[in-house]
Amino acid sequence: MSEPGAGIELSHVTKRYAGQQQAAVEDFSLSVDPGELVMFVGPSGCGKTTTMKMINRIIEPSSGSITIDGQDVLSLDPNELRRHIGYVIQQIGLFPHMTIAENIATVPKLLGWSKERTGNRVDELLRTVQLDPGTFAHRYPKQLSGGQQQRVGVARALAADPPVMLMDEPFGATDPITRQKLQAEFLKLQADIGKTIIFVTHDFDEAIRLGDRIAVLSERSRIEQFDTPANILANPANDYVSSFIGHGAGLMRLALIPISDVELDAPDASAPAVDADASLRDALDLLMVTGAERVNVPGANGSLTHAKISAALNRVKQPVEAS
Ligand SMILES: Nc1ncnc2c1ncn2[C@@H]1O[C@H](COP(=O)(O)OP(=O)(O)O)[C@@H](O)[C@H]1O
Numbered sequence: 001m002s003e004p005g006a007g008i009e010l011s012h013v014t015k016r017y018a019g020q021q022q023a024a025v026e027d028f029s030l031s032v033d034p035g036e037l038v039m040f041v042g043p044s045g046c047g048k049t050t051t052m053k054m055i056n057r058i059i060e061p062s063s064g065s066i067t068i069d070g071q072d073v074l075s076l077d078p079n080e081l082r083r084h085i086g087y088v089i090q091q092i093g094l095f096p097h098m099t100i101a102e103n104i105a106t107v108p109k110l111l112g113w114s115k116e117r118t119g120n121r122v123d124e125l126l127r128t129v130q131l132d133p134g135t136f137a138h139r140y141p142k143q144l145s146g147g148q149q150q151r152v153g154v155a156r157a158l159a160a161d162p163p164v165m166l167m168d169e170p171f172g173a174t175d176p177i178t179r180q181k182l183q184a185e186f187l188k189l190q191a192d193i194g195k196t197i198i199f200v201t202h203d204f205d206e207a208i209r210l211g212d213r214i215a216v217l218s219e220r221s222r223i224e225q226f227d228t229p230a231n232i233l234a235n236p237a238n239d240y241v242s243s244f245i246g247h248g249a250g251l252m253r254l255a256l257i258p259i260s261d262v263e264l265d266a267p268d269a270s271a272p273a274v275d276a277d278a279s280l281r282d283a284l285d286l287l288m289v290t291g292a293e294r295v296n297v298p299g300a301n302g303s304l305t306h307a308k309i310s311a312a313l314n315r316v317k318q319p320v321e322a323s
């Protein structure tokens, strides 16, 4: 059981650090739907962390307004506010002298939960992030791998079941393989819990992979485009966004289109087979690897060719539906 997400609205938010000529964040306005996973992607120094930290008021905005579920966060007690927002920081940030269980129990403890309720919640969360409570609860952070520590960071942020989660490059410190695993786990988890999440990354692939919508940011947190991954890949708003996507936009888009979206040819049992719930990228991959002209999709009683795959890419390119 989990509390559903809350909507977040930032309106004309600006942050000027003392002694800085330029604003770090300038006139930032964005609205996040309840239960939505929004990615902030942009280069280092563009203001992602500053923008995010104003939502839980680790940094106070210089001007503008921020609401969660319609409530003005600037009118709330900052400590109280932070207990209701899960936060995963850039460098994991587990407390080194506390056990894993104590780390996860930080916010429940502040909220005055009983020992029993806290203990049950810690065990439940450890299992949620694929760590066996018997093995890990009483270890210290340094006795865990980077990927395991990241999972604990996520569990700690989820402890009091907050409607909103802020995640600042949470998987940034892990190696590529661990990272992919954490991303896949995280997507599964989010499908269950449906939190409203703002997730900061400088990795465009990660943004495409995880986001319901992506805000592509440039200097001073300027929003260059805010749209779904498919729409951004198909129709980048400007050169800045195009250069951020880099090469391989076609392949990235194919990875977002399920085979089930394509009208298939008749089945061909002699062709190599691909799952019906795979993506067009998987189908293309199989064509390339096998050198076949066609792949069979037994689960959808059809088959498809390279030409079909190209056509699907071009078909969804033009009219872009608002999400
Ligand atoms: N405490 C601070 N005081 C002054 N300038 C800061 C402070 N924190 C960040 N900045 C500046 O604000 C800009 C945005 O930083 P940040 O939000 O950390 O970017 P990002 O998370 O996108 O890398 C940068 O130019 C950074 O140097």
Ligand SMILES: [Mg+2]
Residues within 6 Å of the ligand: 048, 049, 050, 090, 168
């Ligand atoms: Mg940052």
